[in-house]
Each structure stands twice: as structure tokens, then as C-alpha cells.
Amino acid sequence: MNNASQRRHIDTVLSYGGYQAANKSYSPTHELIGRSWQRCLSEYGLDPSRPRPARIVTHQTLREHQDSVDEFLNVARAGVEQLYSQIASLGYVLLLSDHRGIMVQFLGDKHDDRLHKAGLYLGADWSEQYAGTSAVGTCIKEGQALTCHRVDHFDSSHISLTCTAAPIKDPSGQLLAVLDISSLHSSRTPESQNFALHLIQLHARLIEDAYFLRRYRHSLVFKCDQSRELVQVNGQLLFALDEQGVILAANTAGRALLTQYQPISKEAITLPDLLECQWRDILSITYESKDGVRAFRVSGTQQMLYGVLIEPRKKSSSQLDVSQVISSQEESVSALDRLCADDPAMRQTISLAKRLRHRDVSLLILGETGTGKEVLAKAIHGTSHRADSPFMAVNCAAIPESLIESELFGYAPGTFTGGRAKGAKGLIQEANGGTLFLDEIGDMPLHLQSRLLRVLAEGQVLPLGASQPVDIDIRVLAATHCNLTQLIADGQFREDLYYRLNGATLKLPTLKARADKQYLIKLLLERINPAVRLRADAMSALLAYSWPGNIRQLVNTLTFAEAVCETGEITVHHLPDECTQHRSRSAIIPLSSVGQVIHTNPERPTVINGHCQLESAAVQQNDLLALLRHHRWNISAVAKQLGVSRPTVYRRMKKLEICLPKDV
Structure with a gap:
């Protein structure tokens, strides 16, 4: 911006503060900007003809400002980085200030001296008292989002800048921070920043709501919206509640609704009063509604809100026990819990396994080869009331057909030439009192399925060559990678045996489909060798691979990599070729x-x-x-x-x- 432009701007600002403002050809178009100019001239005594250089606080002072909002910065980081990724290519930098106008976070080119000189930098002071009218400083004073575009700035040294800022408030409604995007150069028309204003308001709300949920993570939170379809992912209103339904805090949209409902009284408001309902109606949303959403009407209006519940992460004696109304908290069972971290399908399977582990109902475990069917079966047995009794595993596909019958049912003395003189107990008898795990049950010969059905139905086993059955007490867990219903339709599997085995079904997802692959990789490597670590390039390659052999293949891969690495650190070069080439391969199928x-x-x-x-x-x-x-x-x-x-x-x-x- 040349000197002539700066002189014209100085004249405009000075005359705007006097009696001749109405006669000037130029005046700020935004009421917020006009009020800010008046404050700069009347309250702060700033002189537009004497531009101030950018003020960057010392490192120690910056650290103090950052420490004061440390929890907020940890929450805001993801939203800030996401916004910057959308605007960086357009020439913007991103700044986050605390409530005093000190920039506590900066995303941009740190090596661009022009940004440092203009004050678009970490530690810069953009308070209105010092820098004059600006997006950040004026946002702090007015509490509203705005764009300060070029000549809207008070200081003539800033009239080439365009800055757009939005406030972020804490759960009590107090200003917490200001989110700002700025550029050294832009179009002359203020309308060019309209989209920037909408974008920054959106991200400010996302960050504000994330911080609200963080602050009230130990409380019951009610999230609602005017749309049933969007409330789960984009609920606009948030309310934190105590055990009686009293509203402890609300986000900005929630506070606006409360102001409309009870604008004067400062008495506590309960959510049931606000929504014309009973407290139990709110607590039982998850329990009674099919989609976890319930409709409510705002008291005294026709406005409908659709709400969901976010339950507390942890509970103490003073916090609401939602389980009294909805359902009991699920018991922690470490042997089962460590089989998954954050995979939805596995969480559902493990949850069902926990509830059924002490019951003697037969379970059918379904999953592709290598997904960990036997591991799950052992965990169920090991956490059940039969844990002190035997766990006998039978791979129906691995035992030759001629030996399956004797292996399973045993045989009496003299039954076979070359057999044991005293006969032998079968695996079914060996499992007496404990658990019999029948792996690959879909490969069991049809004639043996009839004998197994009789064992399960009568609780007795008849060894080959014996005349008297032997009483047994076993729980049967069966597993297969096959579609048993199709085998039944083809006459290759007995329907009555299927229903005898299928007291409940537990499904294991493929490793490729699991969301917690990183957890599994770290867990398995720790079991193989706790002293060895995975470098980032190796982890990336493992996460990108399709794993046709599932967890079994992963174990083999990690074992191989641990064996060939020499420094205690596995890199991508230590992995088998198939894990690094990422070529599409045929899946391993039964x-x-x-x-x-x-x-x-x-x-x-x-x-x-x-x-x-x-x-x-x-x-x-x-x-x-x-x-x-x-x-x-x-x-x-x-x-x-x-x-x-x-x-x-x-x-x-x-x-x-x-x-x-x-x-x-």
C-alpha cells in the first residue's frame, strides 16, 4: 500500500471521529468497525498518523499465556489444523489468540519475514488497545464474529491486510479465545471474505463444542438439534446435566435457547422443564428409542428438538448413575477386553461374550481363517466358571477322516489292532467338566455329526467298541469359516446339530476391516519381544496392507520382522515383500x-x-x-x-x- 493511500486512510479515520463524518464520501460500512474506531480515538488515544510496529511478546510471556489455556489448546488443535488445511493454499495464515489478544498458536510460513513484520505471528499482541481496530481485537470487545478488511483497520500500516475472526466461548459464556484467518493481500471488495466468515464461524463452533464436551466429560450431556437425521453427528445444542436434570452448563446455542425460555430469572433450570417432559423420558432415550433419538417440544412453543444422550466417561459417587434407569454398566473382563481396542464389530462381539461366558449355552464363532476364533474361545473358557477345568481343542479339518471318530469319542480295549491295550479316552471325555472347542465344524463328516448331536443331546458319550455310555459335562464352543446355512441347504450339515451348536453367534471381523489394527500390531509385537519397537514407516506399511491371512498372518509377519531386525527397531525394510508391495491379491478362502x-x-x-x-x-x-x-x-x-x-x-x-x- 503506497503512502498516498495511507494518507487518505488517516484523513478518513480522523474526520470520522469528528463532526464532519456525515459529509465524508467514505465511512465504515460495518457498525462494529465504526464503534471500534471511536474507541481507538476517544478511549485509547491512538493516532492513525503514527502507525505502531507489531508487538511480539517475549518467549516467557508467551509461555505464560499458552499455559493459561493449555487444556483448551489440546482440544482445539485438531480443529485448528483442519481449518488451516482448507485455507493454506489460498494464501491465508491461521492465528488463535487468548481472550487478551495474544496469539498463542500460529499456522503459516514461519520463515516469511513479512508475516512477522505485519504481526501475523506467534506471540503478537492484537488487542484493540494496542493495535487498534482489527478482526481479533474488535472481536474481543464486541463478542461477535467479523471481517476486518483492508481499510477497516484503524492503523494505516494494516490496510493491505484482510482478517476474519470468530469468538470461542467457555461453557459459562465467557470469552475463551478468538480464531482468526488473515492474509497479507486480498481482493479489494469486502464481499470476497464472506465465505471466510462462514467457514471460521463453523470451525469456532466445532472447537467450542469439543471443549464443552471435554470439560463435562464426567457429566451426562444432552445433545439436540432441530433435525433427527443430523443430531447424532451435528447436534447444535449441548446441555450438561446433574443427577436431578438441572442444567449445569450449555454451549452458545443452548444458552440462546435458555435465554428465550427464561430471560430474567437466574434460578436453576431443569431440562425436563425446558422440554416439557419427565426426567425418566430423557434418561431412557437410549433404552427405549430404536435409533437412540427422541423428540421433545420446547416448553411454551411449537418448536421440536430431537435429542440424544452422551453418558459420562467415568462415574463417582456424586455423579449420575444412568444405569439405574437404562441398563447396568458392563463388567470389565481383562482377558476379553484386551482382544479389541476400538473396533465396533469386536466391541459388540466381546460385549456378548462377557454376558454369556458363565452360561452353559453353546456358542458358534464365525470368522475367516486366522481371525482368532480359537483365541476368543480360550478367553471365554478362561473367564468362565469352568476355567479350572480342561479346554480341549479339536480341529475337525486337520484330523484325517479315518481318525476323527476315535479321536473324538475314544475307544474300548481291543477295538483296534495296534490300539492301546486299555483303550483310550476321546477328546470329548478329556474335556469333561470343561470346554470342548470344535474348530472348523463345517468340515466334520456327516455321519459323525449324528453322533456328536447325540452326545450334546444326552450328555453321554459312547466310545467305539464300548457297550455302556459315559456321562459327561461339557460346554461346546464351535467355530467355522463356512456358511453353515448354505451347507444345510446342500445337505452337507445337519440342521438339528446347527441349532444345538448355535445357542448364540459371535462374529469376528477380518483384520482388514478392523479399526483397531494399530492396537493389535503393538500388542502382538509386545508379546513377541517387548524390547523391539516399530518405526513409523513400518507401521504405515502394516496398516496399509490388506492382510488376507488375518491375525495369523500378522503374527507371522511380526515374528519374521523381529527376527531379521538387528537394531531393536523394525523398519519397512524388515517386512516381508508382500507387506510393502501393496498389490491386490486373492483372499485366502476356505x-x-x-x-x-x-x-x-x-x-x-x-x-x-x-x-x-x-x-x-x-x-x-x-x-x-x-x-x-x-x-x-x-x-x-x-x-x-x-x-x-x-x-x-x-x-x-x-x-x-x-x-x-x-x-x-
Whole structure:
């Protein structure tokens, strides 16, 4: 801005403060700016003809200002960074001041001397008393969002700047901070900043509400909005409540509603009075409403609000026990809790497992190969009333079909040539008093399913060659990667056994779908070697990988990386190639799902479904043949791709009448 422009601006400001203001061709268009000019001239004694240099406080003073709002800065950081990411490319810098106008946070080019000279910098003092009319200083005095565009500034050295600021208030309504975006240069028209004003008001509200929720995280919070569809994600009004429903605090939108309802009286207001309802109606929102949302009418009006509840993070004797009305707090069970961190599907599974662990109801655990079905089964057993009794695991796909019957049910003396002289207890008897875990139950031969059903129904097991059954007391946990309902439809699994096993279903998500992969990676590595750490590049590669082998593959990967790293730090270079190349690969699927393979190339089938959904025998035969030919009849390679054992592949080949070529 040249000297002539500065002189004209000085004349405008000075004349505006006198009696000739109405006769001048230029006057500030915004009432807030006009009041600020008057304060600068009359109250602060500032002289627009004597520009003041930017005032940057000392490092010690800045630290004191930052310390005074430390909790707020921790909450605001995410919102500030998100806003800056949207405006940085447009030439703006972002500033966050405390309530006194000292910039306690700055996002911009720290090496640009022009910003430092203009005061758009960390530690700058933009209080109206010192810097004159500006977006930050005037926002502090007026308590309103505004744009101070170019010649709106009082100081002539600032008339090339454009600044837009919005107030952030604490839960009591007191000014806490000011959010500002500024630019050294901009269009001459004030209208060019309209979008900036809306954008900064939006982010100021988001930060303000986040701080409100932080301050009242130990209280019950009622969040509401005029839209049922948006209240869960963008509830505009927040109310913190005590155990009687008295409103302890509200955000800016909530305080505005309270002012309309009771503008004069300072007595405490209860939320039931405000919403014309009973206290129980509010407490039972989650318990009784299908979507966790309930409609309320504002007292004395036709205005409808839709509300949800945010329960306290922790409870003390003085805090509201919502569980008395809604439901009891879920018990903490460490062996189950540590199986997940923050994955919604796993939380639901673990919650159900906790409630059922002491019941003798049979459980069916569903999940792809490697998702941790046996780990979950052991955790359920280990936290149940049967924890001191045996846990016997049987992999129905790994035991040869000729041995499954004797392994499960045992045999009497003399039953087999070469068998034990005294006979042998089967795994079912070995589990007496405890838990029998039947893994890959979908691969159990059909004729043995009938015998197992009888055991479960009668509580007795008859060893091979024996004449008298043996009483048993077991709880059965079964697991499979197959779609058992499809197997039932195809006549390959007994429907009555399915319902006997399926007292309740626990579903395990794939590792790729889990939101807590980072937690699992750290947990598993700590178990392998607590002294080894993952560098950021390795963690990024692991999080980006698709994990077709699920948690089992992750364990193998971490074990390999720990073995080859020499410095106690795993980098991306220590990971197996497949984890760093990120090429799309076929998912590892159960053998019985080969009917869901599409032959884009007859010799290279493409897997599209990892669940066990069978088609006709002819289609299954063609699919399995394609896999065998692709791997040149290497049974181990086929079993590895399908995530099953070699005996399972041989059993399926026998069933589908597929014979090995003579030259193999």
C-alpha cells in the first residue's frame, strides 16, 4: 500500500471521529468497525498518523499465556489444523489468540519475514488497545464474529491486510479465545471474505463444542438439534446435566435457547422443564428409542428438538448413575477386553461374550481363517466358571477322516489292532467338566455329526467298541469359516446339530476391516519381544496392507520382522515383500468356498467371496480342478491358498471324484 493511500486512510479515520463524518464520501460500512474506531480515538488515544510496529511478546510471556489455556489448546488443535488445511493454499495464515489478544498458536510460513513484520505471528499482541481496530481485537470487545478488511483497520500500516475472526466461548459464556484467518493481500471488495466468515464461524463452533464436551466429560450431556437425521453427528445444542436434570452448563446455542425460555430469572433450570417432559423420558432415550433419538417440544412453543444422550466417561459417587434407569454398566473382563481396542464389530462381539461366558449355552464363532476364533474361545473358557477345568481343542479339518471318530469319542480295549491295550479316552471325555472347542465344524463328516448331536443331546458319550455310555459335562464352543446355512441347504450339515451348536453367534471381523489394527500390531509385537519397537514407516506399511491371512498372518509377519531386525527397531525394510508391495491379491478362502470362484482365466481363478457358499458339485469340481492345475497339482500350495489343511483338500478331492494325474 503506497503512502498516498495511507494518507487518505488517516484523513478518513480522523474526520470520522469528528463532526464532519456525515459529509465524508467514505465511512465504515460495518457498525462494529465504526464503534471500534471511536474507541481507538476517544478511549485509547491512538493516532492513525503514527502507525505502531507489531508487538511480539517475549518467549516467557508467551509461555505464560499458552499455559493459561493449555487444556483448551489440546482440544482445539485438531480443529485448528483442519481449518488451516482448507485455507493454506489460498494464501491465508491461521492465528488463535487468548481472550487478551495474544496469539498463542500460529499456522503459516514461519520463515516469511513479512508475516512477522505485519504481526501475523506467534506471540503478537492484537488487542484493540494496542493495535487498534482489527478482526481479533474488535472481536474481543464486541463478542461477535467479523471481517476486518483492508481499510477497516484503524492503523494505516494494516490496510493491505484482510482478517476474519470468530469468538470461542467457555461453557459459562465467557470469552475463551478468538480464531482468526488473515492474509497479507486480498481482493479489494469486502464481499470476497464472506465465505471466510462462514467457514471460521463453523470451525469456532466445532472447537467450542469439543471443549464443552471435554470439560463435562464426567457429566451426562444432552445433545439436540432441530433435525433427527443430523443430531447424532451435528447436534447444535449441548446441555450438561446433574443427577436431578438441572442444567449445569450449555454451549452458545443452548444458552440462546435458555435465554428465550427464561430471560430474567437466574434460578436453576431443569431440562425436563425446558422440554416439557419427565426426567425418566430423557434418561431412557437410549433404552427405549430404536435409533437412540427422541423428540421433545420446547416448553411454551411449537418448536421440536430431537435429542440424544452422551453418558459420562467415568462415574463417582456424586455423579449420575444412568444405569439405574437404562441398563447396568458392563463388567470389565481383562482377558476379553484386551482382544479389541476400538473396533465396533469386536466391541459388540466381546460385549456378548462377557454376558454369556458363565452360561452353559453353546456358542458358534464365525470368522475367516486366522481371525482368532480359537483365541476368543480360550478367553471365554478362561473367564468362565469352568476355567479350572480342561479346554480341549479339536480341529475337525486337520484330523484325517479315518481318525476323527476315535479321536473324538475314544475307544474300548481291543477295538483296534495296534490300539492301546486299555483303550483310550476321546477328546470329548478329556474335556469333561470343561470346554470342548470344535474348530472348523463345517468340515466334520456327516455321519459323525449324528453322533456328536447325540452326545450334546444326552450328555453321554459312547466310545467305539464300548457297550455302556459315559456321562459327561461339557460346554461346546464351535467355530467355522463356512456358511453353515448354505451347507444345510446342500445337505452337507445337519440342521438339528446347527441349532444345538448355535445357542448364540459371535462374529469376528477380518483384520482388514478392523479399526483397531494399530492396537493389535503393538500388542502382538509386545508379546513377541517387548524390547523391539516399530518405526513409523513400518507401521504405515502394516496398516496399509490388506492382510488376507488375518491375525495369523500378522503374527507371522511380526515374528519374521523381529527376527531379521538387528537394531531393536523394525523398519519397512524388515517386512516381508508382500507387506510393502501393496498389490491386490486373492483372499485366502476356505476350500469349500471354491464354488464362488470366477474364471476370468480358467487356469487363474479370481476369488470374489471369502465365505463358504457352495454351488453345484459340477461347479465345485471345475473350480477345484482349476486351482489344482494352476498350482500344478501341488496339494500343499492349494491348501495354503485356501487356508485349510492338506487332508481337507484330499477329502474334497475324494468327494468330488478328482484323482491325481499318474505323472504327478
